[in-house]
Amino acid sequence: MSIPTQALSNAYRLMKTIREFEERVNAEIMNGQIPGFTHLYTGQEANAVGVCAHLDTGDTIISTHRGHGHCIAKGAEVSGMMKELFGSSEGLCKGKGGSMHVADIDKGILGANGIVAGGPPISVGSALAAKIRKNGKVAVSFSGDGSVNQGTCFEAMNMAVVLQAPAVFVIENNYYSEHTNISYAVGCDDLKARTEAFGFPVFVADGADFFAVHEAAGKAIAHARAGNGPAGVFAEQGRYHGHFVGDPQHYRGEGELDDLRENHCCLKNFRARMVETGEVGNDVLDAIDAEVMAEIEQAVVDAKAAARPTPEQVTQDVYINYGAGA
Amino acid sequence: MSQKTMRDAINEALHQAMEQDESVFVIGEDVAGCQGSAGEVGSVGGVFGVTTGIYNRWPDRCIDTPISESAIVGAAAGAALVGMRPVAEIMFADFIGVCMDQIVNQMAKFRYMFGGKSRCPAVIRFSAGGGFSAAGQHSQAMYQVMTSFPGIKVVVPSNAYDAKGLLLSAIADDDPVLFFEPKVLYQEACEVPDEMYTIPFGEAAFVREGDDVTVVAFGQMVPKAAAAIDELAAEGISCDLIDPRTTSPLDENAILESVEATGRLVVVDEAPPRCGLTADIAGLAADRAFASLKGPIKQVCAPHSPTPFSPELEAAYLPDIPKIKAAIKATMA
Numbered sequence: 148m149s150i151p152t153q154a155l156s157n158a159y160r161l162m163k164t165i166r167e168f169e170e171r172v173n174a175e176i177m178n179g180q181i182p183g184f185t186h187l188y189t190g191q192e193a194n195a196v197g198v199c200a201h202l203d204t205g206d207t208i209i210s211t212h213r214g215h216g217h218c219i220a221k222g223a224e225v226s227g228m229m230k231e232l233f234g235s236s237e238g239l240c241k242g243k244g245g246s247m248h249v250a251d252i253d254k255g256i257l258g259a260n261g262i263v264a265g266g267p268p269i270s271v272g273s274a275l276a277a278k279i280r281k282n283g284k285v286a287v288s289f290s291g292d293g294s295v296n297q298g299t300c301f302e303a304m305n306m307a308v309v310l311q312a313p314a315v316f317v318i319e320n321n322y323y324s325e326h327t328n329i330s331y332a333v334g335c336d337d338l339k340a341r342t343e344a345f346g347f348p349v350f351v352a353d354g355a356d357f358f359a360v361h362e363a364a365g366k367a368i369a370h371a372r373a374g375n376g377p378a379g380v381f382a383e384q385g386r387y388h389g390h391f392v393g394d395p396q397h398y399r400g401e402g403e404l405d406d407l408r409e410n411h412c413c414l415k416n417f418r419a420r421m422v423e424t425g426e427v428g429n430d431v432l433d434a435i436d437a438e439v440m441a442e443i444e445q446a447v448v449d450a451k452a453a454a455r456p457t458p459e460q461v462t463q464d465v466y467i468n469y470g471a472g473a
Numbered sequence: 474m475s476q477k478t479m480r481d482a483i484n485e486a487l488h489q490a491m492e493q494d495e496s497v498f499v500i501g502e503d504v505a506g507c508q509g510s511a512g513e514v515g516s517v518g519g520v521f522g523v524t525t526g527i528y529n530r531w532p533d534r535c536i537d538t539p540i541s542e543s544a545i546v547g548a549a550a551g552a553a554l555v556g557m558r559p560v561a562e563i564m565f566a567d568f569i570g571v572c573m574d575q576i577v578n579q580m581a582k583f584r585y586m587f588g589g590k591s592r593c594p595a596v597i598r599f600s601a602g603g604g605f606s607a608a609g610q611h612s613q614a615m616y617q618v619m620t621s622f623p624g625i626k627v628v629v630p631s632n633a634y635d636a637k638g639l640l641l642s643a644i645a646d647d648d649p650v651l652f653f654e655p656k657v658l659y660q661e662a663c664e665v666p667d668e669m670y671t672i673p674f675g676e677a678a679f680v681r682e683g684d685d686v687t688v689v690a691f692g693q694m695v696p697k698a699a700a701a702i703d704e705l706a707a708e709g710i711s712c713d714l715i716d717p718r719t720t721s722p723l724d725e726n727a728i729l730e731s732v733e734a735t736g737r738l739v740v741v742d743e744a745p746p747r748c749g750l751t752a753d754i755a756g757l758a759a760d761r762a763f764a765s766l767k768g769p770i771k772q773v774c775a776p777h778s779p780t781p782f783s784p785e786l787e788a789a790y791l792p793d794i795p796k797i798k799a800a801i802k803a804t805m806a
């Protein structure tokens with residue numbers, strides 16, 4: 148599948164944006180600027196971008212606790228996200244949700260999610276709506292290698308098949324769920340086969356390779372869009388940071404992180420491919436890098452200057468208020 | 474006897490229970506940690522470090538699981554039904570949302586529905602409550618919800634000493650016990666005996682004694698209420714501070730006797746108001762000590778909203794010392 152040049156440079160820009168967003172968020176957490184629990188997507192950028200490249204705003208995604216990358220890839224405003232992480236009332240969710248709950252419904256981003264495997268059932272609902280409306284839309288849910296062991300994930304997969312809903316299950320294997328390796332937590336040897344046993348095709352990709360993910364996701368999404376029921380994508384790629392910021396990462400092998408950064412980097416892979424094909428020049432990519440860095444810097448400046456929430460906002464956006472406690 | 478944090482006190486109780494009784498085992502996500510990885514299995518000890526060292530001594534009885542809360546609680550319930558004494562860890566109390574059926578419809582009902590013929594000596598431990606900017610799905614107290622179900626016992630320690638004694642009681646108990654550990658208190662230390670001891674369920678602690686107002690507080694609100702009361706002492710107001718320690722069974726007599734003596738009641742909890750513990754205790758006093766009341770009962774609790782993320786919002790959301798002081802004064806106005 149050939150990808151237009153504009154789409155290529157856009158994909159690179161999104162991956163770079165995610166990378167730099169996450170690295171900056173990491174630094175700001177270390178500085179004590181960002182509260183709460185934050186899980187970084189660094190290293191896995193090609194998964195989100197390769198999948199979301201096939202989606203338009205009418206399609207939906209639902210994400211996980213490691214959600215920044217998915218949201219950016221689906222078009223969330225970087226500045227609004229940064230403000231949200233800083234807890235500003237100008238954030239995408241008015242400072243009510245933070246990192247684990249970034250959402251932008253108008254853009255089809257049904258939210259990051261703090262409950263492991265909270266997303267897939269909701270995504271089936273979005274897919275069902277598309278089926279009833281016959282509008283050709285699809286609903287994508289992202290799940291980690293740990294998330295797929297939750298009953299809600301099994302239920303969603305089976306029901307999507309039963310209902311023939313255009314749900315796309317993207318499984319991101321980064322080898323760990325918190326501190327536990329997939330070889331322990333997934334009982335069978337072949338997670339792809341286990342997933343396919345539900346009754347839908349799963350397309351495998353190297354998660355460090357945008358083009359591989361793009362191709363696999365393209366097949367899965369086309370399958371669902373065409374009315375053939377659900378489909379899956381299975382992408383493998385390690386995360387560069389700990390489970391959460393501050394994780395001592397006892398589970399890592401010697402040299403594992405160096406190898407990941409050195410030999411499994413979607414940005415490097417993308418650049419290497421462009422050198423081969425000549426589709427997008429290095430100068431263009433360098434210019435994108437500079438623009439992204441400036442955008443992230445500006446987002447942080449804006450987030451630090453943004454309005455802080457005030458106490459009366461606590462009870463806004465709840466349906467009912469009661470006197471006690473307020 | 475030495476100073477121990479609540480984390481260490483709970484950890485010590487687990488070690489001692491494991492040592493004493495081979496039917497005790499620990500099960501949950503990353504309670505050992507690093508399974509299947511290049512790292513050293515057992516080097517995590519739970520995300521809050523509460524099960525540290527258990528795997529290293531009893532690798533067969535410290536069991537890591539996939540992320541499957543329903544199966545974890547169900548497995549604990551099933552093992553308990555056949556005579557084991559599991560201590561399951563659910564990382565955050567909010568995840569009760571995932572395993573509610575196994576708690577509420579299964580383990581809570583066995584003894585009654587089976588005509589009293591079964592025992593289910595399972596303990597489920599949870600980190601609970603707000604204070605970490607962890608937002609709507611990682612900050613809930615949840616114990617107030619679980620208190621409403623017959624068939625389970627509910628424990629909410631407010632300090633390291635109580636946590637150890639209550640956990641040892643929980644493990645020895647023949648009925649299912651939900652054990653809620655306020656996560657902001659894990660690092661708080663007090664004197665804790667080295668040896669094993671138990672604290673009976675349904676016996677409240679009097680944290681402060683006074684004449685003017687009865688204050689009942691739960692979990693992380695106990696130290697806040699104590700601080701508020703100490704500040705008010707300077708103004709000549711003296712309060713009983715009652716920490717029920719177990720919300721089910723509840724030491725109704727301690728509360729009622731205190732209210733009969735003071736004639737005034739403030740109830741403090743971090744959960745929202747509706748169908749919660751503040752309303753529950755207020756109802757108890759209104760029903761059974763009405764004649765003694767000299768002023769309105771005051772509830773200090775979170776507002777009716779999910780827990781917000783932003784630190785400023787969470788600070789406004791959770792009850793604090795000024796709010797508790799104001800409520801105490803309001804009962805005297």
Ligand SMILES: Cc1ncc(C[n+]2csc(CCOP(=O)(O)OP(=O)(O)O)c2C)c(N)n1
Binds near residue numbers: 295321
């Ligand atoms: C129901 C539930 N159980 C446990 C957790 C705690 N938790 C958060 S992320 C996580 C690991 C998830 O692993 P995986 O699905 O592989 O995603 P990854 O973190 O690797 O992206 C766990 C156990 C949670 N948030 N929700």
Ligand SMILES: [Mg+2]
Binds near residue numbers: 291292293321324325
């Ligand atoms: Mg994972």
